[in-house]
Amino acid sequence: MEFDTIAAISTPSGEGAIAIVRLSGPEAIGIADRIFRAPSGKSLASQATHTIHYGHLNDPWTEEIVEEVMVSFMKGPKTFTREDVIEINCHGGIVSVNRVLSLVLRAGARLAEPGEFTKRAFLNGRIDLSQAEAVMDLIRAKTDRAMDVALNQMEGRLSKLIGTLRQALLESIAQMEVNIDYPEYDDVEEMTRPIMLEKAQWVRAEIDKLLQTSSQGKILREGLSTVIVGRPNVGKSSLLNSLVQENKAIVTEIAGTTRDIIEEYVNVRGVPLRLVDTAGIRETEDIVERIGVERSRKVLKEADLILYVLNYSEALTPEDVLLFEAVKGMDYIVVINKTDLPQKIDLAEVQKLAGDKQLITTSLIEEEGIDQLEEAIAKLFFEGSIESGDMTYVSNARHISLLHQAHTTISDAIEAAQMDVPVDMIQIDVTRTWELLGEIVGDTADDGLLNQLFSQFCLGK
Numbered sequence: 001m002e003f004d005t006i007a008a009i010s011t012p013s014g015e016g017a018i019a020i021v022r023l024s025g026p027e028a029i030g031i032a033d034r035i036f037r038a039p040s041g042k043s044l045a046s047q048a049t050h051t052i053h054y055g056h057l058n059d060p061w062t063e064e065i066v067e068e069v070m071v072s073f074m075k076g077p078k079t080f081t082r083e084d085v086i087e088i089n090c091h092g093g094i095v096s097v098n099r100v101l102s103l104v105l106r107a108g109a110r111l112a113e114p115g116e117f118t119k120r121a122f123l124n125g126r127i128d129l130s131q132a133e134a135v136m137d138l139i140r141a142k143t144d145r146a147m148d149v150a151l152n153q154m155e156g157r158l159s160k161l162i163g164t165l166r167q168a169l170l171e172s173i174a175q176m177e178v179n180i181d182y183p184e185y186d187d188v189e190e191m192t193r194p195i196m197l198e199k200a201q202w203v204r205a206e207i208d209k210l211l212q213t214s215s216q217g218k219i220l221r222e223g224l225s226t227v228i229v230g231r232p233n234v235g236k237s238s239l240l241n242s243l244v245q246e247n248k249a250i251v252t253e254i255a256g257t258t259r260d261i262i263e264e265y266v267n268v269r270g271v272p273l274r275l276v277d278t279a280g281i282r283e284t285e286d287i288v289e290r291i292g293v294e295r296s297r298k299v300l301k302e303a304d305l306i307l308y309v310l311n312y313s314e315a316l317t318p319e320d321v322l323l324f325e326a327v328k329g330m331d332y333i334v335v336i337n338k339t340d341l342p343q344k345i346d347l348a349e350v351q352k353l354a355g356d357k358q359l360i361t362t363s364l365i366e367e368e369g370i371d372q373l374e375e376a377i378a379k380l381f382f383e384g385s386i387e388s389g390d391m392t393y394v395s396n397a398r399h400i401s402l403l404h405q406a407h408t409t410i411s412d413a414i415e416a417a418q419m420d421v422p423v424d425m426i427q428i429d430v431t432r433t434w435e436l437l438g439e440i441v442g443d444t445a446d447d448g449l450l451n452q453l454f455s456q457f458c459l460g461k
């Protein structure tokens, strides 16, 4: 495909040692040669591909020097976009890099849209859609593990598996086609069903396996939504501050200090937590506090993990017992805080209410127990679940939704095949499954979707 030539600043804005302005397209080299002056007087076009050259950028209309640069020259198709690519390495000041960009635009390039370089890599067939999405995940990854998942997907692991599944479906579609075309041969029909069933069941099992990785994959990408709850003044905000190692939430001795939801992102031993501090839950006449309490109850329901805080120095109250009811069936850890004060709580009673959930005692004031809590969180998350590093995870909400839909359609096909439904009816479900899986890799994706996906990228990517 032939496109115009695009340009953008590909490094973050702000001061740095070096910044890069990248060009891609059929005119990239011509535009660069219009403004680049090497000491040798040689043009870039006359150089070997994948080489870097020192020189100056001049305004071609006045021959005034604009910048001192290093220019990388990469001829397609062995490039990021498969097109001719020029990368201008200039000084990393805001004025410098903007000057270079505006010079390049005046010399004939068009300002790229967000994600347009990666979009071209996709449109020119270097990568598929799931690999392109992985490029963005990689940039946004906040932990090592999240980066490994993205890297793995970028290398095409998921794409390859999806390709294999689609191939199996295609083979059974072809088999059914024979059946539909030659209905007079009964033995073909007899052969078709078992072959089709076996393939469909295998595909469904593989989709199941992928979906099993999705909750972890999603957490690695988006963070484990962790909500701190408990009665007023037990030390919820103190706990948030301890985990993020900063005074982000207001702590006072007044019960009802936290009124609004406070959210902080923190990496606990490789587990990304989206940590939420809430208003202490109690009956209250204060309207503002009451709204806060309502919100606490709401976010509680959406949590992946709950840190339920109790006061070591107070006997359990009826409210505490009610909260145990509210978190029933969810993942939670009981944090019993203020162990520096005299014990009033009955630990055996707490353990009875908590069942098999873990109890951790802390004194946040004396900075005790945080290590044990972090370990409990990491253990809960990683226990028996994270396997070898070379596992294929699905972490992307779009992929997960498509896999769920494909699971439904292939299950329909399996059920129909078992119930002696005519083959051409089954074929519709198998074909739909093939299409849904195709959307993951972008084989059957429409323009609207592509534009929406790529526009979420950073500028210059």
Ligand SMILES: Nc1nc2c(c(=O)[nH]1)N(C=O)[C@@H](CNc1ccc(C(=O)N[C@@H](CCC(=O)O)C(=O)O)cc1)CN2
Pocket: 077, 078, 079, 080, 081, 087, 126
């Ligand atoms: N200066 C610079 N650094 C960068 C990038 C870039 O675009 N420019 N990247 C941008 O994200 C990343 C590297 N990713 C890249 C991925 C593919 C190709 C590429 O040229 N692929 C060709 C040729 C491979 C080969 O030589 O064998 C290909 O796959 O056909 C280049 C960079 C990170 N570092």
Ligand SMILES: Nc1nc2c(ncn2[C@@H]2O[C@H](COP(=O)(O)OP(=O)(O)OP(=O)(O)O)[C@@H](O)[C@H]2O)c(=O)[nH]1
Pocket: 230, 231, 232, 233, 234, 235, 236, 237, 238, 239, 250, 251, 252, 253, 254, 255, 256, 257, 258, 259, 278, 279, 280, 281, 337, 338, 339, 340, 341, 362, 363, 364, 365, 366
């Ligand atoms: N002695 C002692 N005091 C603590 C400990 N942790 C927190 N506190 C104190 O307990 C009081 C309440 O702490 P907060 O963190 O504001 O409690 P909270 O649960 O967020 O309270 P609300 O937002 O009002 O619901 C403050 O005065 C803290 O300094 C602890 O381990 N020991």
Ligand SMILES: [K+]
Pocket: 232, 233, 251, 252, 253, 254, 255, 256, 257, 258
């Ligand atoms: K308080």
Ligand SMILES: [Mg+2]
Pocket: 236, 237, 238, 249, 250, 251, 257, 258, 277, 278, 279, 280
């Ligand atoms: Mg608070």
